[in-house]
Amino acid sequence: MATATTIKSIEAFQVSWEPNEPPGRRSAIVRVTTTDGIVGHGEASPMMGGEHSLGVVRDFASSLVGVDALDHAVLYDKLLHKYVKLGPEGAVTGALAALDIALWDIKGKYFDQPIFKLLGGGWRTEIPFYASIGGNAGRTVDETVKAVEARWKSETPAAIKVRWDGDRTRQDYDVPGDIAKAKAVRKLVGDDFPLAFDANNQYSVGGAIRVGRALEELGYLWFEEPVQHYNVRAMGEVAQRLDITVSAAEQTYTTQALIDIINAGVRMVQPDIIKMGGITGLMQCAAVCYAHGVELVPHQTQPTIAHAANLHVLATIMHLTKPAEFADPSTRMHGAFANPPKPSNGKFEVPSGPGLGLVIHDAELDKRRS
Known part of the structure; x- marks a missing residue:
């Protein structure tokens, strides 16, 4: 049965902040949405636009639909060992970093507490x-x-x-x-x-x-x-x-x-x-x-x-x-x-709002997707 923290979707995309921005200046964003509409944001290392890590996220994204976002530590270890033959250093750990930050953002918003609490x-x-x-x-x-x-x-x-x-x-x-x-x-x-x-x-x-x-x-x-x-x-x-x-x-x-x-x-x-x-x-x-x-x-x-x-x-x-x-x-x-x-x-x-404490305009992120 779905709960407020059940993952509905995971998106992984680059954001270009300025016209014709080279890959190294772009951000690698991961956005996780739950069935109750809680949205968490994370990012991976932007080396080469972070596409190496975003590719890993896209590979596992569908497998996490229906999973509880509060199980972030379990998901971290499962995915690390799923992709262990890729290194796992670099692309994999960057992908898991982006996912983990987004799930902590969701957790903070769910409990209405900043992450440090x-x-x-x-x-x-x-x-x-x-x-x-x-x-x-x-x-x-x-x-x-x-x-x-x-x-x-x-x-x-x-x-x-x-x-x-x-x-x-x-x-x-x-x-x-x-x-x-x-x-x-x-x-x-x-x-x-x-x-x-x-x-x-x-x-x-x-x-x-x-x-x-x-x-x-x-x-x-x-x-x-x-x-x-x-x-x-x-x-x-x-x-x-x-x-x-x-x-x-x-x-x-x-x-x-x-x-x-x-x-x-x-x-x-x-x-x-x-x-x-x-x-x-x-x-x-x-x-x-x-x-x-x-x-x-x-x-x-x-x-x-x-x-x-x-x-x-x-x-x-x-x-x-x-x-x-x-x-x-x-x-x-x-x-x-x-x-x-x-x-x-x-x-x-230190941000004091729920989760990361950031107020993010998703429409603006989507306008800059590349």
Whole structure:
């Protein structure tokens, strides 16, 4: 017998926010509707428009019609093992993330509670953020300083992370230049302002140690993904040889892989809510990190659905040691959201409405389907 939370339909589609938008700028949306008309929204990682994950969702969508949406953890494990031979990292865990967030959105609306309350309650109602500023591998020192200064002054973030986004096939391409940019940014913001450096996997072990030593002298808080993410042994070696906190796991997709990188010696991990299992997956990561005494600082680049979901999880973490990530601000999505999360005085408010707490205009989403 159908109940208020019985799944009626699951839709998986891309949204283009601007005309002729390339796939990498589109969002990968999953919308779940129950027989009583409760609607939940989720999203997957938008790499290549998220089509790889949306294809997985479309494959299982019909099989979930008639299933209780409140059984989200059971559905997560069933589907993970159904598609396990696809990796399951990447496409599958992104698909399950989108579904899971949508089902948590439904659960919150059904019980008329924000998600963080259903997760056990929040330690905080506001979360500081750091401005994540990318593209600096291709900039000069002066251009890097200007890019950082613009975000620093306009957003007043609690911290700043300088991202390189360079060519991952070229290791140690310009170590002296990278250090010069790190020095210039430190000079801009002063000695005490919190800074982080995201290498985006561009160094060898030796190059990473050289840059890491410079960052230690400059007082940077953490050094993110200094070597290739798939070289877990090397990442652990760098982490253990440097005093600066080395972070990784943005490209880690299961709790088992997370434990591998922790066991290698990494003491700050950054799984992404729309890459590895959504709210259910990230809460599992929180438990793993708590048990191992490791900092959990999730990677998160999407400004609306994923951002709101991430804030709900961060609200529940007792030892929240670092700000939340805020990357590449844009208003292009605001037409589909009545109350998109907006930064204020270096913080985001945790949404307090039912479910994700977002008011989403589905008609606007449908107009932008691609």
